[in-house]
Amino acid sequence: xxxxxxxxxxxxxxxxxxxxxxxxxxxxxxxxxxxxxxxxxxxxxxxxxxxxxxxxxxxxxxxxxxxxxxxxxxxxxxxxxxxxxxxxxxxxxxxxxxxxxxxxxxxxxxxxxxxxxxxxxxxxxxxxxxxxxxxxxxxxxxxxxxxxxxxxxxxxxxxxxxxxxxxxxxxxxxxxxxxxxxxxxxxxxxxxxxxxxxxxxxxxxxxxxxxxxxxxxxxxxxxxxxxxxxxxxxxxxxxxxxxxxxxxxxxxxxxxxxxxxxxxxxxxxxxxxxxxxxxxxxxxxxxxxxxxxxxxxxxxxxxxxxxxxxxxxxxxxxxxxxxxxxxxxxxxxxxxxxxxxxxxxxxxxxxxxxxxxxxxxxxxxxxxxxxxxxxxxxxxxxxxxxxxxxxxxxxxxxxxxxxxxxxxxxxx
Amino acid sequence: xxxxxxxxxxxxxxxxxxxxxxxxxxxxxxxxxxxxxxxxxxxxxxxxxxxxxxxxxxxxxxxxxxxxxxxxxxxxxxxxxxxxxxxxxxxxxxxxxxxxxxxxxxxxxxxxxxxxxxxxxxxxxxxxxxxxxxxxxxxxxxxxxxxxxxxxxxxxxxxxxxxxxxxxxxxxxxxxxxxxxxxxxxxxxxxxxxxxxxxxxxxxxxxxxxxxxxxxxxxxxxxxxxxxxxxxxxxxxxxxxxxxxxxxxxxxxxxxxxxxxxxxxxxxxxxxxxxxxx
Numbered sequence: 001x002x003x004x005x006x007x008x009x010x011x012x013x014x015x016x017x018x019x020x021x022x023x024x025x026x027x028x029x030x031x032x033x034x035x036x037x038x039x040x041x042x043x044x045x046x047x048x049x050x051x052x053x054x055x056x057x058x059x060x061x062x063x064x065x066x067x068x069x070x071x072x073x074x075x076x077x078x079x080x081x082x083x084x085x086x087x088x089x090x091x092x093x094x095x096x097x098x099x100x101x102x103x104x105x106x107x108x109x110x111x112x113x114x115x116x117x118x119x120x121x122x123x124x125x126x127x128x129x130x131x132x133x134x135x136x137x138x139x140x141x142x143x144x145x146x147x148x149x150x151x152x153x154x155x156x157x158x159x160x161x162x163x164x165x166x167x168x169x170x171x172x173x174x175x176x177x178x179x180x181x182x183x184x185x186x187x188x189x190x191x192x193x194x195x196x197x198x199x200x201x202x203x204x205x206x207x208x209x210x211x212x213x214x215x216x217x218x219x220x221x222x223x224x225x226x227x228x229x230x231x232x233x234x235x236x237x238x239x240x241x242x243x244x245x246x247x248x249x250x251x252x253x254x255x256x257x258x259x260x261x262x263x264x265x266x267x268x269x270x271x272x273x274x275x276x277x278x279x280x281x282x283x284x285x286x287x288x289x290x291x292x293x294x295x296x297x298x299x300x301x302x303x304x305x306x307x308x309x310x311x312x313x314x315x316x317x318x319x320x321x322x323x324x325x326x327x328x329x330x331x332x333x334x335x336x337x338x339x340x341x342x343x344x345x346x347x348x349x350x351x352x353x354x355x356x357x358x359x360x361x362x363x364x365x366x367x368x369x370x371x372x373x374x375x376x377x378x379x380x381x382x383x384x385x386x387x388x389x390x391x392x393x394x395x396x397x398x399x400x401x402x403x404x405x406x407x408x409x410x411x412x
Numbered sequence: 413x414x415x416x417x418x419x420x421x422x423x424x425x426x427x428x429x430x431x432x433x434x435x436x437x438x439x440x441x442x443x444x445x446x447x448x449x450x451x452x453x454x455x456x457x458x459x460x461x462x463x464x465x466x467x468x469x470x471x472x473x474x475x476x477x478x479x480x481x482x483x484x485x486x487x488x489x490x491x492x493x494x495x496x497x498x499x500x501x502x503x504x505x506x507x508x509x510x511x512x513x514x515x516x517x518x519x520x521x522x523x524x525x526x527x528x529x530x531x532x533x534x535x536x537x538x539x540x541x542x543x544x545x546x547x548x549x550x551x552x553x554x555x556x557x558x559x560x561x562x563x564x565x566x567x568x569x570x571x572x573x574x575x576x577x578x579x580x581x582x583x584x585x586x587x588x589x590x591x592x593x594x595x596x597x598x599x600x601x602x603x604x605x606x607x608x609x610x611x612x613x614x615x616x617x618x619x620x621x622x623x624x625x626x627x628x629x630x631x632x633x634x635x636x637x638x639x640x641x642x643x644x645x646x647x648x649x650x651x652x653x654x655x656x657x658x659x660x661x662x663x664x665x666x667x668x669x670x671x672x673x674x675x676x677x678x679x680x681x682x683x684x685x686x687x688x689x690x
Contacts, residue, residue: 212553215557278543278550287531292540296542356531
């Protein structure tokens with residue numbers, strides 16, 4: 001293929017990342033994951049120095065499980081943040097979905113898990129769709145409609161939980177839901193699952209590189225691909241060793257909690273939709289410039305509604321993990337959940353202004369939040385300090401987001 | 413004068429003369445407007461506009477603010493249906509009710525704000541709304557190859573990578589991408605609204621160059637501009653609007669800056685210009 005006029009096919013994937021190029025990309029909003037990963041490493045080192053239990057297998061697995069709820073809610077939030085919308089009700093909506101499942105699974109209804117768990121997701125999806133419909137049809141700000149949702153769905157939640165007459169808490173009495181967070185894959189299965197995931201990712205990376213190269217398009221040098229693949233393998237082996245170490249004191253406790261594969265599945269599905277399908281492309285386009293998308297023939301309202309549907313689905317999954325982790329649903333759901341979800345997404349690198357973000361940001365941001373909470377509890381910091389520290393991290397992330405946004409449009 | 417849309421022959425600005433008031437459809441014109449009138453309530457924004465737009469030439473539409481230029485291009489782009497009058501496309505009478513209708517005929521419009529998504533890269537912007545896909549997933553390779561081909565055909569040589577975000581491009585580059593997107597989908601007529609309004613000197617030159625290249629590839633270009641220097645630089649034909657009426661049109665050779673300004677400001681000269689056309 002001739003590159004006669006489109007000049008200089010520099011490896012734009014980033015083989016030669018000079019510091020200046022990196023800084024420029026940072027200012028343009030394409031900051032990549034490097035800064036936040038470095039921040040995470042700093043946090044980890046700090047907590048490890050203050051308390052050597054931090055990096056123990058038991059605590060790390062606990063941290064991952066703590067992070068799952070933030071990660072899933074942040075993923076739910078990212079669908080809307082990409083559009084420049086927000087959902088303040090997502091915490092209570094997911095809890096409401098879980099309440100449906102917990103009630104239907106308990107002794108008076110005794111639904112099978114394969115009916116009750118999907119129904120929870122149907123409930124949250126219906127609520128997400130309803131809110132989206134109101135926002136789009138009546139042209140109301142999502143902030144206000146979901147603020148109403150934040151209040152209203154908490155009311156509905158309290159109504160249903162208290163009606164059970166179990167003292168404000170309904171315990172999970174069914175094995176599958178309980179095991180989501182509290183049971184583990186066997187060590188062998190942990191190996192197989194993790195390595196299979198790594199292999200799948202390497203396959204995708206290598207194949208994309210190959211097809212780009214065979215089509216004569218700019219591609220990253222081969223050693224970058226090899227280095228990436230090697231890093232993936234090393235990371236997976238380390239993860240498996242962490243999960244498979246015996247972390248029990250009286251009984252053997254080892255393997256990966258089921259919640260982790262759930263997270264990974266949601267990450268894979270979300271990333272696939274966002275990067276490989278028209279729906280994902282249009283969600284980015286609408287978040288970037290809705291008028292441009294409309295003029296290009298995109299049915300803007302249809303794809304906005306679709307994002308609300310995806311938020312609802314993801315919130316449903318998050319709710320099940322939440323109920324499983326707490327062993328039940330109470331009428332006193334943490335109202336900070338949604339704020340921490342938005343914080344996770346933004347800390348990970350997703351913009352509050354729409355158009356910029358990735359599903360992986362939810363994972364990174366969720367891990368950062370979980371690390372802060374977990375580490376601060378380990379070193380006996382007060383709840384007051386925890387809140388203030390989280391606030392500072394969020395503030396820094398939002399400030400970076402705003403600076404990046406200004407840097408990204410120098411042309412006008 | 414047998415300019416066809418496919419013709420890539422050198423420009424022949426002396427040909428294709430057609431003056432306001434000509435009746436009948438010139439078979440040569442790609443697009444012909446006959447008696448186009450557009451009323452908004454009691455206000456007549458367009459009054460019996462007759463205009464021929466030949467393929468392979470740049471037609472500049474000039475006029476003062478409120479003269480009806482924007483209304484006219486919106487009628488051609490399918491945004492407003494005319495109140496009365498006829499539109500002929502390649503000699504056939506057509507009616508357009510939506511921008512999609514115009515697009516399907518091969519009419520592409522580049523608006524002043526360009527309608528680009530800053531957060532998407534060049535390839536993604538070029539294909540927005542027309543993505544190539546294989547089964548369920550986007551065919552990025554095909555789209556990237558085509559984008560490179562189109563850009564190099566138009567000699568848009570200043571972009572570093574087609575995977576760079578449009579938000580990082582200069583004004584001239586953004587204009588070039590918007591134009592390239594317009595012609596990529598086999599458009600035969602490209603309408604451009606003030607393409608050089610926000611640009612510096614060298615970027616203006618680049619965009620004017622690009623406009624000439626479009627015409628030399630047989631594409632009809634209709635440019636709205638306030639800048640008479642640019643108009644005389646790039647146009648093969650000029651059409652002047654005054655208070656909703658097309659008061660004068662003809663080859664650029666029939667005008668000079670003074671006469672153009674005169675017509676724009678007073679609407680006069682119509683008969684004189686018509687008289688000068690041989």
